[in-house]
Amino acid sequence: MPSLDYRLGIDVGGTNTDAVVLDRADRVLAKAKVAGTHDITGGITAAIDAVLAAPGIDASRITHVMLGTTHATNAVLERRRLRRVAVLRIGSPATHGIRPMFGWPADAAAAVSVGAAITGGGIEFDGRDLAPLDGDAIARFCAEVGGQAQGVAITSVFAPVSPRHELAAAQIVARELGDEVHVSLSHEIGSVGLLERENATILNAALVGVAGDVARAMRAALAAHDLHPATFFAQNDGTLMALDHALRYPVLTIGSGPANSIRGAAFLSGVTDALAVDVGGTSADVGVLVNGFPRESSQGVEIGGIRTNFRMPDLVTIALGGGTVISNEAGGARIGPQSVGYQLTGEALVFGGRIPTMTDAAVACGRADIGDASLLGRARPLLRRAAQRADAMLAEAIDRVKTSRGDLTLITVGGGSILVPDNIPGVSEVIRPAHFDAANAIGAAIAAVSGQVDRIFHLGTGGRSAALAEASDEAREHAVAAGADPGTVQIVEIEEIPLAYLTTPAVRIRVKAAGTLGGLGEPSPPTAVHVPRRST
């Protein structure tokens, strides 16, 4: 890996792609925002070209590139560019009651699956074999799907307790189908909850092609500038994984956009524990920054009608952005949910257009000086009512995302930040950092590299402390494998959830370790926080 000099951060969002160049001291040297294109990778190329064209940028000094992208999310939503996957569940005689992909939208199942099997094996919650692993059945399934399957998704019952059946099955699949067929293993992707973990594992295998396409396009765009930097992908917890890791776990890039913004908000403000809101053109995401990272959701998320349980930033999203359309409603103003999106500069009143938007409301209230305020005319009373309504929406979203009483600092980022008022109930102070409009790309550029463990441990003779030590060591190893400098890796989060209704002591332990990129200078890892959970 090259020693670190300039970093290029790129964030591919819904309408725009942002790019920034940071120097070794994390100063923003250049930033660019380009509108998205229909070509799946055109936005990346355009953003790279634009930011490198900024005056005074010595592109040859770029040693690292960090990409956050919605490509994987969109591929799932649009059922496009997905690979064909064979779905292998290890758990017979259990689990036949709900077969793989039951309840999936039919078009998604048709786009992804070449067949599914439930074969003998699986683990019990206490680590025993549910049934012996049936290797012959796995080989027979391989013979059925061979030639059609581009990937195999393997999920064993209670793989979060022990992955041994998944690992053994992976060897059989490699022997039968060859190394060129991708294999996704559920214990590397999700946590307890068989169906949701299996779904995430299937999606992962289906997304491997998209991740490869994006990586190739980015390499080509960089090569055109004679650049060959170390490459990282942002993942949904606000940390980075090395390119080869991202190519194997592309599903983990889903949700990286809001995570990057929240991380960027932390970096730009210098605050590690606060609320953060990212206001874009169409919506606002409110999240919580804990120890410099976005707090993660405790419940699974649905993507394109498919339930998953992998880790995602815990957000409250409301239809409130700079382009959100305001209309008259008896006794008040109606906010959205439509938005003029990237056509803001043509459609909004302050730009001479005819559609009242939240940007106009911000100008009417004196929160922003954009366009021509004299064009607001008779719309002013409506716009002021809309601003009041929007402030209430935002206050409620902020209150929903909080976990306890007490006022907190709010960091506001994103192009639509001008909508956020200075006084919000439950907020002690509103911070509007410099470069707020590029917080997402900056968040990608400054991100740490992490590793995580989330599985069930049985408390043996060593008790709780031995289990915590084992989990912490594993998380550290994962962080180093993902590209972190071993000397800087620290445990940043520990969560323990005792399991109910069990007579043998067992606990689900989730540990996250994070470190700086290999080759980066002074480490500044956050200190560990311990979050004991009282219940499941």
Added chain:
Amino acid sequence: MSAVLDAATLRAMARGCAILGAGGGGDPHIGLLQSLQATEDFGPVTLADLDELDDDALLMPCGMIGAPTVHIEKIENGTEGSRLVARLEQITGKKVAALMAAEIGGSNGLQPISWAARAGLPVVDADGMGRAFPEVPQVAMHIAGISPSPCVMTEERGNMIVFETVSGQWMERLARAAAVEFGGSASSTEYTLTVAEARTATVRGSVTLAIGIGQALTDAEGDPVAAVLAATGARRLVTGKIADVERRTTKGFVRGSVVVEGLGADAGRLIRLELQNENLVALEAGRVTASVPDLISVLDTETGDAIVTERVRYGQRVTVIAFACHPIWRTPAGLEAAGPRAFGYDFDYIPVEELAGALS
């Protein structure tokens, strides 16, 4: 009158079962998927009223016992219910005429439907609780003096145990220990009874009620909470937000309390809920406003759907409702099994209607 449980009805029923869980009973999602798959594969299930069946016809109360964490990971084989039926018929020498949920609240409400689809049997419009309770003997059949034995328990591999116990408490103790050995979760039947007995020893109409609640939610225009109130006859205790949550796990049970702060018309009011897996007691200004065995459910104010105790979080916009339990729980024997004192509270039960009357 019998009805056919189609996919839309099952989806509605799952929403109703969640509300009848009174905060406990587990997420009905797995039970719903099992039922949808089984009815797709084996044909729809008929819902039968007890009056349509012969007096001496045999009913099989059934459900899952064990840890919710295991339920969501080690999903059943699907044949468990048919094996319970076969074994119970062998022991009793009688044909099982229909299945019945031991517990309508939460995930167990839908469990018998997947088994009934495969066995080609109807389910009856009744259950053992009319809500969710944590222990095996907390069923109406127990209060009515029906024997818990024989209990048949099985799991995905085909292991099977038949228990003959001297009391419901022994059944709870042995069955739970066996469930742990089976891998933390098992399928069981106990308190077998005839239709004639069931007419007075079960909570009748509870499947129809669950479906009705769910359909009221699906059809609601504007105010889903109002639809739930109408469907259940419940009283609204407060509309507000979760202001504090305190939970701990002891001896396999979730205990704790939740504070709901009133908003809008309820601004300034604070309601505290005491919970042990289910929501057991609602308190306002030191006074009990509803208590077990009456049902206390926390609803998402926006969707009207139940929020189970383990998913209650600060900031959620909720409406707390309370409604009457089945009269069997209000008898001395019912209160001894599932009244406030059975859960360790030092006060006597007062029906929710009377508490509400005293407030106004």
